[in-house]
Amino acid sequence: LNGEVPKDQSLDNSLALMQEGYEFIRNRCRKYGADLFEARLLGQKVVCMTGEEAARIFYDNEKFQRKGAAPKRVQKTLFGVNAIQTKDGAVHHCRKMLFMSLLSPEGVNQLKSLAEVHFQEAVSRWKKMERVVLFDEAEVILCKIACEWAGVPLTEEEAKERAEDFSAMVDAFGAVGPRHWKGRRARTSAEEWITGVIEKVRTSELDTRQGSALHSWAVHRDPDGEPLDANMAAIELINVLRPIVAIATFITFSALALHEHPECREKLRTEGDEYKEWFAEEVRRYYPFGPFVGARVKQPFTWQNYNFAEGQLVLLDMYGTNHDYRLWEFPEQFHPERFRDWDGNLFKFIPQGGGDPAKGHRCPGEGVTVEVMKVCIDLLANKITYEVPEDQDLTYSLTRMPTRPQSGFILTNVE
Ligand code: HEM
Secondary structure, three states, X not given: OHHHOOEOOOOOOHHHHHHHHHHHHHHHHHHHOOOEEEEEEOOEEEEEEEOHHHHHHHOOOOOEEOOOOOOHHHHHHHHOOOOHHHOOHHHHHHHHHHHHHHOOHHHHHHHXXXXXXXXXXXXXXXXXXXXXXXXXXXXXXXXXXXHHHHOOOOOHHHHHHHHHHHHHHHHOOOOOOHHHHHHHHHHHHHHHHHHHHHHHHHOOOOOOOOOOHHHHHHHOEXXXXXXXXXXXXXXXXXXXXXXXXXXXXXXHXXXXXXXXXXXXXXXXXXXXXXXXXXHHHHHHHHOOOOOEEEEEEOOOEEEOOEEEOOOOEEEEEHHHHOOOOOOOOOOOOOOHHHHHHOOOOOOOOOEOEOOOOOOOOOOOOHHHHHHHHHHHHHHHHHHOOOEOOOOOOOOOOOOOOOOOOOOOOEEEOOO
16 A cells, blocks of 8 residues: 555655755655655655645644654754653643643733833844844844743843853754754753752742742642652743744744835734734744654554554654645735635644644744734834845745744844
8 A cells, every 4th residue: 555655766865855955845745746755864764744634634642642753863952852842641731731821821911011122122222233133133132031031030141142042952953063063052051051040949049930931840740740850840941931032033034024025014004913913924834944843653544545654753844734735825925914814724824833732732832923923023014114234145045944034134224
């Protein structure tokens, strides 16, 4: 049966993955006219799949698990070793409920208010600067917001360095060589810092609000009733801080979208909150950030004539699904209004994973991401004026993962 499923003939596709990046899975699915194909990556057989139906299968907890899916190199940079991304069943559920409650509508509102204050404050600084690199600025601001909200002490002097560490962890996920090692060093240093903070909470040296992310992770217990060791608690707290800093990428792409589609600026001014939301959603759909996500087959099943064997590694194409012409009309066009009739299908629009976040691994931070993006979109479109100098490189590569506009989006003459 498996003979009917396309097998990429190359001995190993690792090089092709590096060369094609975000488009690797989509290119092959298109070539074969199939939703899935078999390949070899880093010496092992992998099934790559794309589209809504594939996402539905991938997020079925009976069929897939995360145990053994994330390579150590990703755990040692992006996720943290043995973090929620690698857990299944009761432990996953227990930790996920804490993430979900921290990022409830109340948490989202607090973060949104902090974003309004901090980004507004930044404008007075930007006015005095000759060139503002939006990506770099946004990372530091978001790091301050994240720490303030979470209850983690952060001095003005250390904000930049801490932000750079969180950024380097994300920047390492698709990297080999120096970028990977930079991410590893950044993680070691961030874990040391946050582990120390958790320990101080536990010994009552540091007072922190009950209900804050810091306090919650310091006292969290897994279903076995044992508290997490201080390093594990730090890793999960970092799983809240680091991705808030990563919203800088979508903020930078939002600025690019505004620049590339000036017609949207007028609508952002006149059409109110709904249009801002569509704009933010379209940025998350159209521009590349998360390429794909991996899991292992929990028990054998057959889909599209392919026998998925227990333990088999499977990659789901997030970028390609968000650009699937069967799901999106003119997917290569940036068109915020497409979200006017959005049916809320959790397997079609998957910029931060698919399915119901409360039941599986989908990102619990989408609400925060969209609200913080909207604050920045409003700022850029309606509250300030600026120029976008031509002597900068606004292109972004689809082969570097993660990617962003090369110059980080430079603004001048901010008023
Ligand atoms: C999981 C993307 C922002 C916290 C994920 C996943 C992706 C993702 C692709 C994995 C989904 C899966 O494994 O199936 C993004 C992107 C963001 C973002 C592109 C934009 C900046 C956030 C924010 C937070 C957050 C702001 C928290 C404040 C998490 C956590 C998980 C996760 C804790 C693990 C969930 C689990 O394994 O159950 N995110 N995320 N993310 N994200 Fe996000």
